[in-house]
Amino acid sequence: MGFKEGFLWGGAVAANQFEGAFDVDGKGLSVADVAMYKPNVDVKDYKNQVKVTSENIAKAIADKTATYYPKRRGIDGYHRYKEDIALYAEMGFKTLRFSIAWSRIYPNGDEKTPNQAGIKYYQDFVKELKKYNIEPLVTLSHYEMPLHLSLKCNGWADRSMIDEFLKFCKTCFESLPDVKYWLTFNEIDSVTRHPFTSAGIIPDRSQNLEQDEYQALHYQFVASALATKMCHEMIPGSQVGCMLTKLTTYPATCKPEDVLAALNKNMMNYLPTDVQVKGYYPRLVLEFFKKNNLNIEMTEQDLEALQKYPVDFISFSYYMSLLAAADESGLEMTSGNTIVGGKNPYLKATDWGWTVDPMGLRISLIELYDRYQKPLFIVENGMGAQDTLNPDGTIHDQYRIDYFKEHIAEMKKAVEAGVDLMGYTSWGCIDLVSASTSQMSKRYGFIYVDEDDEGNGTLDRYRKDSFYWYKDVIASNGEKL
Template sequence: MAGPVGGAGANPGEVSRSDFPAGFIFGVATSAHQVEGAIHEDGKGDSIWDIFSKIEGNIKDGSNANIAVDQYHRYKEDVELIAKLGFEAYRFSISWSRIFPDGLGHCANEKGIGYYNNLIDYLLKKGIQPYVTLYHWDLPYNLHESEGGWLSEKVVEYFAIYAEVCFTRFGDRVKHWITINEPLQTAINGYSIGIFAPGRRDDPYKEPYVSAHYQILAHAAAVDVYRRKFKALQGGEIGLVVDCEWAEAFSDKEHDKVAANRRLDFQLGWFLDPIFYGDYPAVMRERLRDHLPEFTQRDRDLLRNAVDFIGLNHYTSRLIGHASETTEGPCYEAQEMERIVNWQDGEPIGERAASDWLYIVPWGLRKLLNYIAQKYKHTPIYITENGMDDEEIEAASPNEFLNDQKRVEYFKGYIGSVAQAIRDGVDVRGYFAWSLVDNFEWAQGYTKRFGLVYIDYKNGLTRHPKSSALWFSNFLKNNGDEDDDEVANSP
């Protein structure tokens, strides 16, 4: 069996801006810890990633985000690049420990608030809409140490306090809010495998589910605050960002089809079913039993339809086969599945990018969008991250990275799949490329480059748009018909 042919599995052809409805938003995305730097400047407190990065062996190249790409000081330069490229929106995150250095909500840091006010104002001045994420993995370290972080029920209250301050101080201009980014990754990589901050692997049969549970409740608490106190006056929308690989059954055998559906329940259903259906998926309850926390009636009331939109981070797809044993760790044991790269005839599911988990499979995004629409009541969807990486090569010249034709083809394919899903009837409202700039890629440090814009780490962090940035500019301004000399001549 080879890859899908025709129908919902077909790869899209050429795509243009006119394939998308009026009002559809194209943007770029980053997160605070990955780009800001200035980790101790203007009163910012430590985050769990600031501490995690200090421990030898946690970051592949031994690096940290103390400076990152210095967006804290160079935000105007980056905003001007976004505007010049023609993007309409910028998705960025707020550093919780820049607003509340101790995480406990005792005293808001006015200098941190001032930075985000300046960023938001400059975006709007340049005609770019801010899409703001409240939590992108950088929990205040003091909240982790003193209160237990995502393992404590208290974090729900602290997150709601933090969210309310952000709504109060920024909500007159910010109309698109995201509560939490990829709670799945925090739960598994942070509290089971331990490869992300806070690096816990103490109780992998319990802590991932507890940390996920309180992330879900924190999301609901923030949505409740927004809807009760701010939505009527400010008129914004608020959602949650989940991440998911499309799970394609490895064969037509029933056990592989069931395993693929089970895989989707353990990725998406874990976080969306409580919001749309009041509890975790039945297969998770059946397999995890006492390891999975219970929702109270009050929890269910707060969670009921607690999203205005679903944010989807999607990079790749996998073939899924039934497997009674796994070597991937406790969180995968209950799933009884294996992720497979090659079809039965040996053909790979797609070309590989730099990361060993990232294969280029555009048709998977269309299938995933249709699945989400059908299962979750045709709720509006934003693609909040999509992109691919190149390997950092120490001896390579910048020019070798600037001609990133594989990334251009990646974006053509995936954006084409979004257009196909819209024609299928899926309510997709926007698309955000990951990432605006090369940056600190978490445990991979600076060994991977996801950016549309090349960062020259050796020469003053200068910015250089890659071919993919120029392709986007042409796509957005000219439907890809001609070169954009203005952008091509950017520094």
């Protein structure tokens, strides 16, 4: 028993948190490039970061520096990727999940022809991975759509985004024909939690924000289906997956009212995979739209595309679990992956308040596989922590080793129960800029990057204790934990 032969062990990064070089080789601004770091807030509540408004976006565009916008500088992966890939290879990575910055290929998003310098960068990146026999797992849209399209169309609230995205996809498939594994939209469900980051929707430009969020989600479903069709046609043997934020929610008590509250949250969390895997909207969701006066435009052609071109596999992020109750006034609330929910008193938490629930990963795997019976791929998992770089260049992060050890052990139990699991890529295998808070001090990696929240540091890379531990895990195919 245990993990199958050829299991894809590796790590994951995103262009907007890793690359930097926001104004190099013709790249245009993305929605991530206007995400500001604000140090004097409670980092456990990302909602208190700078609000997305038209005024704040205009100020960010006028500021040509990376001083207050950490994702503009990232960890300079654009120039250091060969060094980083060599470190991944030293750990024995079988795969690396990374994303393509849309605005590096089409700077504004609506150009007729792509930026050749951007194409060459990703071709060279893939070539470097292949040199070490590391399989690329490419995310097409990971919180980095061109800012111009956000301003022009209010992002994915406009149907025209489908054609612009498919043009981008076609260029990616033509340019990277050796890539076998693709993901369409990162954490596609997050449109309803952070609409600007995920879909380019500027809230103060929406007359009905909830309507625009679900309309954008629908257009992304359609775009994902058509991209899946295109990928299969252009790259024979390719596999395309969807990507879900797995927000596992338990009832706060066994009161039926609390059980129902948790059921409703989990049902809506499954909406994207229901549509992208089964090929249609669940009736319960259509009733939700009707009761909330959400009039989502869906053409017959849209619904046909959803049905004809489902994804090949399901990928997801898993970091924590939360509690739900009919009356949440008595719950202690805590943060999670861009969400706030009830804190489970039976679980410990990270420095950022995210509960640590390894068994929740096994529960999530079994639930997903039982519901869909499609191959699964864990493409994000990990813990943000404050690490200390010692004078001798060592970083002792036993807490991270413990976290991964417990989660991988639960993964193995799910596999032994019959779950078809393709692979596992830890999030932020190298320290990078946090998605929600734009911090560097919230570190996830096996590799330490010498950079602080203000961008100071050498950017030198250092192996943490977890680096050597994960190397042994991969070499033993998960047997040595």
